[in-house]
Amino acid sequence: MTETVVRTDDLTRRYGTRAAVDGVTIEVRRGEVYGFLGPNGAGKTTTLRMLLGLVRPTAGTATVLGRAPGSADALRRVGALVEGPGFHPYLSGRDNLRVLARYRGLDDRAADAALDRVDLADRGGDRFRAYSLGMKQRLGVAAALLGDPDLLILDEPTNGLDPAGMAAMRTLVVDLAAGGRTVLLSSHLLAEVQQICHRVGVVAGGRLLHEGTVDELRGGAVLEVRATPLPAALRVVSRFGDVVEAADEHGRPVLTVPADGVDVPELARHLVTDGVDLHALVVRERALEDVFLAMTGVS
């Protein structure tokens, strides 16, 4: 059975007359990596802060693990990396974590296990100030993991990292979810969300534009057919689905039909038997990026 871990209902936060978050309704389910995707200023951080009880909604409601955001019960089971945690620059990564663990009534072993989990055990004795940005971010995730939370909330966890650091963070997130945790992360990077998230909520200008799986968002693949003469090609292709007739960047006609369930060799055979010259037949996936740009109008 699907269990809801986070639910928001018309969640809204206004600053003055401007809504940073405007009627957002999302559902995050147990065990998934949920991507909250949107350009800068879309309202992602404000939403995550409301889920942690750091910002009070102007309107609407939210529950986190069935409880009120920010309540002691909810916070005990949530780990977050929303604004960089306040690490001491002159303490080692390990000692920083041990200090945080003690604040939470946990022992040193919990800190060491978290360090190990983010693959920093080898460098645990180095001072925090000597860490690369990627290591600092991973230490932030380790801090979020203290207390073994069911839900991790990560605000732009790969922001500012180099490609290797980003890849390491993505692998870590996927592994954490595979271990049974739920991860809610925000990102403005479509490729990233496409790679690691099960479901996505797309936001822009404070509003939720769409929520669904990456595949649902993208829609099915299409078959592109370039063939002449066009009327005969159109007749054949329309037997296989609802055809859309368009032109490519050179003004040449392209017929597209939803690829789902179409027997491609069969389509090719029909075109040839009907005396149509087939120039190209391509299956094209819509990239999430195309969909996103169409939705947000942001480039």
Ligand SMILES: Nc1ncnc2c1ncn2[C@@H]1O[C@H](COP(=O)(O)OP(=O)(O)OP(=O)(O)O)[C@@H](O)[C@H]1O
């Ligand atoms: N405390 C505040 N006072 C006034 N305006 C705010 C405050 N916090 C956020 N905003 C505004 O609300 C909007 C959404 O900000 P938010 O930080 O939630 O967006 P975001 O999607 O996380 O973007 P980014 O990736 O740039 O952090 C922005 O226009 C921001 O300027």
